Amino acid sequence: MADFGYSLVKSGKTDLDTAGNALARSVSEAEPGFNLCIACGCCVATCSAGRFTNFGFRELIHRIKRGEEKLMIAEAEKCMLCGKCTLVCPRNINTRNIVLLIRKHAIIKGL
Amino acid sequence: MKYDPFVLPFISGMAFVLIVVIGKWTIWFKGLPFSDKKKFLNGLFSRKFIYASREVVSESMLHRKVFRSNFWLGYMHMSLAFGWFLLIVAGNLETRWYSHGTINPPWYPIFFEFFVHDLKELPYRRFFVFAMDFLLLFVLSGLFIAIYKRYRSGFVGMKKTTRQKTIDKLALTSLWMIFPLRLLAESFNAGLYDTGGFLTNTLGHYFARFLPLELLRYPAWLAYSIALGTFFVSMPFTRYMHILTEIFLIFLRRFGIREKQAHSTFTDVELNACSRCGICIDKCQLSSDLEINNIQPAYFLRDLRDRKPDLFKTETCLICGRCNTSCPVGIENTNIRLNERSIHQFFSANAYEYIGKQEVKNGKVAFFAGCMGHLNPLTIKAMLTLFEKAGVEFTFVDENGSICCGRPLKLSGNFMAAGNLVAKNKDLIRESKAEILVTTCPICYKMFRDDYRLDIPVYHHSEYLLKLVEENKLDPGFSPSTVVFHDPCDLGRGSGIYEQPRRLIARSYSLVEADHKKKDSLCCGGSLGITALSGENRKTLTEATIASLTLNHPEIIATACPLCKKTFAGQADVRVADIAELLLEAVDHKPADHKATSVAMHKPADCLEEVEI
Numbered sequence: 001m002a003d004f005g006y007s008l009v010k011s012g013k014t015d016l017d018t019a020g021n022a023l024a025r026s027v028s029e030a031e032p033g034f035n036l037c038i039a040c041g042c043c044v045a046t047c048s049a050g051r052f053t054n055f056g057f058r059e060l061i062h063r064i065k066r067g068e069e070k071l072m073i074a075e076a077e078k079c080m081l082c083g084k085c086t087l088v089c090p091r092n093i094n095t096r097n098i099v100l101l102i103r104k105h106a107i108i109k110g111l
Numbered sequence: 112m113k114y115d116p117f118v119l120p121f122i123s124g125m126a127f128v129l130i131v132v133i134g135k136w137t138i139w140f141k142g143l144p145f146s147d148k149k150k151f152l153n154g155l156f157s158r159k160f161i162y163a164s165r166e167v168v169s170e171s172m173l174h175r176k177v178f179r180s181n182f183w184l185g186y187m188h189m190s191l192a193f194g195w196f197l198l199i200v201a202g203n204l205e206t207r208w209y210s211h212g213t214i215n216p217p218w219y220p221i222f223f224e225f226f227v228h229d230l231k232e233l234p235y236r237r238f239f240v241f242a243m244d245f246l247l248l249f250v251l252s253g254l255f256i257a258i259y260k261r262y263r264s265g266f267v268g269m270k271k272t273t274r275q276k277t278i279d280k281l282a283l284t285s286l287w288m289i290f291p292l293r294l295l296a297e298s299f300n301a302g303l304y305d306t307g308g309f310l311t312n313t314l315g316h317y318f319a320r321f322l323p324l325e326l327l328r329y330p331a332w333l334a335y336s337i338a339l340g341t342f343f344v345s346m347p348f349t350r351y352m353h354i355l356t357e358i359f360l361i362f363l364r365r366f367g368i369r370e371k372q373a374h375s376t377f378t379d380v381e382l383n384a385c386s387r388c389g390i391c392i393d394k395c396q397l398s399s400d401l402e403i404n405n406i407q408p409a410y411f412l413r414d415l416r417d418r419k420p421d422l423f424k425t426e427t428c429l430i431c432g433r434c435n436t437s438c439p440v441g442i443e444n445t446n447i448r449l450n451e452r453s454i455h456q457f458f459s460a461n462a463y464e465y466i467g468k469q470e471v472k473n474g475k476v477a478f479f480a481g482c483m484g485h486l487n488p489l490t491i492k493a494m495l496t497l498f499e500k501a502g503v504e505f506t507f508v509d510e511n512g513s514i515c516c517g518r519p520l521k522l523s524g525n526f527m528a529a530g531n532l533v534a535k536n537k538d539l540i541r542e543s544k545a546e547i548l549v550t551t552c553p554i555c556y557k558m559f560r561d562d563y564r565l566d567i568p569v570y571h572h573s574e575y576l577l578k579l580v581e582e583n584k585l586d587p588g589f590s591p592s593t594v595v596f597h598d599p600c601d602l603g604r605g606s607g608i609y610e611q612p613r614r615l616i617a618r619s620y621s622l623v624e625a626d627h628k629k630k631d632s633l634c635c636g637g638s639l640g641i642t643a644l645s646g647e648n649r650k651t652l653t654e655a656t657i658a659s660l661t662l663n664h665p666e667i668i669a670t671a672c673p674l675c676k677k678t679f680a681g682q683a684d685v686r687v688a689d690i691a692e693l694l695l696e697a698v699d700h701k702p703a704d705h706k707a708t709s710v711a712m713h714k715p716a717d718c719l720e721e722v723e724i
Binding site (some may be wrong): 030031033046048049051052053077078080081082083084087088092094096097100103104106107 | 513
């Protein structure tokens with residue numbers, strides 16, 4: 001089949017049966033910067049882990065807000081906590097703390 | 112007569128504290144790993160024993176390090192510790208002399224003058240009587256400063272002092288009571304029997320004019336005995352346990368025993384050795400700049416000793432190490448804190464298995480820029496150019512982006528996950544077949560040096576570039592710019608490198624110093640050791656540090672850490688540059704700057720001539 005450079009986009013719908021907002025709430029309570037993200041993608045562009053695998057902080061926040069808790073808790077473990085994203089973030093979001101909070105939430109809730 | 116019931120509070124308190132201390136020392140020693148026990152036993156019969164004994168005298172008695180912090184603070188600690196010690200020694204000698212060498216019961220020297228009223232039998236009587244009074248006055252002078260310090264701590268150079276627990280205050284009160292009560296008891300005695308010296312005799316005769324000394328003598332000696340007993344009983348439960356633990360700690364440390372990657376009984380020794388003197392509180396930037404006043408080692412270690420660790424206190428620390436270098440007891444505060452953080456790990460040991468095998472070129476020198484390094488392309492470019500100019504056969508290990516060294520994970524307590532990254536980077540370095548490793552990042556450098564156990568030497572670029580210059584492989588010129596050097600935490604206090612970057616800068620620039628320099632340098636505010644610190648608070652820290660750096664109005668702030676550079680660059684009014692960039696400029700602009708220098712050098716002379724005319 002001819003390759004026109006297009007591919008199927010994954011469905012963007014939120015499944016309300018499986019979505020949960022407990023993680024988003026607990027993280028944003030402890031670190032209000034969670035809600036400041038403008039999804040500019042600077043963090044993804046600079047990400048050390050992003051060079052080796054499909055990982056980005058922007059996507060992490062976005063999908064947690066959409067309720068994909070379990071998936072993102074596993075995803076957050078890819079972060080190396082190097083802190084580059086914190087330095088480049090134009091919104092001055094404390095990204096390292098958010099990743100740690102996600103992981104802490106997971107361990108405390110036994111997920 | 113050598114006994115009276117009033118000695119009971121004293122003797123029971125002393126027996127209690129002796130049993131507890133011997134018990135604790137035994138438990139601590141038994142709990143050490145086998146290798147440490149071996150080190151201890153070997154140390155007992157080596158030269159280290161002499162060094163340790165010397166340190167006990169200079170630190171536990173004379174408090175040399177506290178003197179360095181402030182003279183009056185040092186004097187206060189010394190008079191109480193050394194003065195009391197001498198008082199005990201002199202008292203023992205006095206009674207031994209009196210009883211012609213026979214061994215006396217332990218309370219006898221302490222209450223000697225209660226039992227013996229006629230000192231004519233005592234050889235060298237005048238000397239002893241004078242010495243005992245003089246030493247008591249010495250201790251009392253320290254006590255006076257201690258009481259004054261409660262109200263005006265600024266006098267001993269402390270902005271903030273430790274807030275003590277109730278039981279500590281009780282012990283403190285009994286300690287403070289001991290010496291005035293001794294003075295009273297001995298004065299009453301002197302007033303009746305003329306047993307005192309210049310101090311107690313004078314006071315005694317004065318009291319005799321209007322006080323019924325016959326009646327008061329016994330209660331005074333009893334009160335003195337009770338104060339001693341109370342203090343001894345309170346010791347194991349309060350900060351005064353440090354008196355009996357610091358000595359043990361000094362020996363352990365001198366014999367080469369250190370904090371491991373987890374708490375051990377050595378940690379218990381360190382926790383008990385903290386006297387909560389409070390010197391760490393003023394040194395902590397979280398206290399001085401952000402008014403966070405409950406997380407400093409004095410409080411953190413206390414909670415840990417009470418087995419009530421507090422998560423907030425554990426996590427709230429820059430890991431800058433200023434408390435380590437200022438601690439007069441030399442407790443490894445930050446290592447204890449990291450080990451405490453590692454009790455809860457949130458990343459698994461195989462978190463980074465997604466990182467596959469990486470391609471790496473071979474070379475004699477492996478250059479590692481690190482994650483933060485990649486945010487400073489100018490530094491990387493400067494390093495690569497300098498390597499080429501010096502004819503170094505190098506390989507850029509993380510040219511296409513780094514695998515993190517693992518220190519940020521370690522700083523957050525995730526030791527297992529950090530180990531995963533360590534293994535990946537070790538493979539990479541081994542595969543490059545390099546003979547030495549050079550990194551521009553002090554964070555990576557500390558990790559490589561302390562945690563990687565590489566079989567090749569590791570250099571921070573400040574060391575390596577200096578080596579190249581000193582071997583005449585690079586020939587930098589002279590520039591008239593004034594440069595201040597900022598000591599990164601992990602390079603200075605963390606790895607003990609202070610002089611190399613300064614020597615490198617001083618070859619080409621005129622070096623000026625900051626307000627806080629070397630061991631006392633401040634954290635830039637970018638610290639990876641703390642996660643829950645807001646951007647605003649970080650800015651406050653950075654501002655204070657820049658203010659310290661620009662005290663002598665330098666034209667350039669030089670640093671040797673990509674994170675410090677990035678943190679300063681956003682806020683400083685002057686240029687911020689890495690030492691590699693500055694060296695490259697000095698190498699490149701050699702002729703031009705020579706001219707600039709000669710102009711600058713001639714100018715003052717010309718002016719002088721004009722003035723003379």
